[in-house]
Amino acid sequence: MVSVNEVYAENGDNWNYLNSATVVSEHLENKALTIKNAEVKQLGNGEEARNKIVVSFDETDKQLALNSTNSKIIAEEFGDDTEEWAGNKISLMVVKKNFAGKLVNGIQVQV
Numbered sequence: 279m280v281s282v283n284e285v286y287a288e289n290g291d292n293w294n295y296l297n298s299a300t301v302v303s304e305h306l307e308n309k310a311l312t313i314k315n316a317e318v319k320q321l322g323n324g325e326e327a328r329n330k331i332v333v334s335f336d337e338t339d340k341q342l343a344l345n346s347t348n349s350k351i352i353a354e355e356f357g358d359d360t361e362e363w364a365g366n367k368i369s370l371m372v373v374k375k376n377f378a379g380k381l382v383n384g385i386q387v388q389v
Contacts, residue, residue: 294340294341295332295342296340296341296370298382298383301370301372301385304338304340306337306370307371309369310369311335311336311367311368311370312336312366313363313364313365313367314333314335314336315334315363315364316333316360316363317331317332317334318330318331318332319332319343330343330344331344331349331360333352333363347386351388354389355389367389368387368388368389370385370386371385371386371388372384372386
């Protein structure tokens with residue numbers, strides 16, 4: 279059996295973004311990560327393209343594209359203005375999430 283996450287992570291097709299597999303493989307789960315900056319980027323192609331807040335960290339070159347829930351968790355603790363997030367620490371957990379009717383591994387932030 280072939281794992282899609284492993285194939286695309288090995289081939290570099292995940293760009294510079296964290297997913298649940300890279301959080302585990304790079305030993306970032308439950309580790310304090312310092313937010314370097316947060317910016318809005320358009321991710322996806324064509325009609326699937328969406329603006330996402332993307333967070334960079336001091337401890338890894340990989341970035342985290344935030345979903346609405348993770349964005350709100352960080353904003354509740356550090357404020358709505360993403361410029362105020364820099365220098366603050368969060369940690370990442372890999373958790374089961376419902377996506378398109380299936381349970382998948384996802385990333386949940388903790389502050």
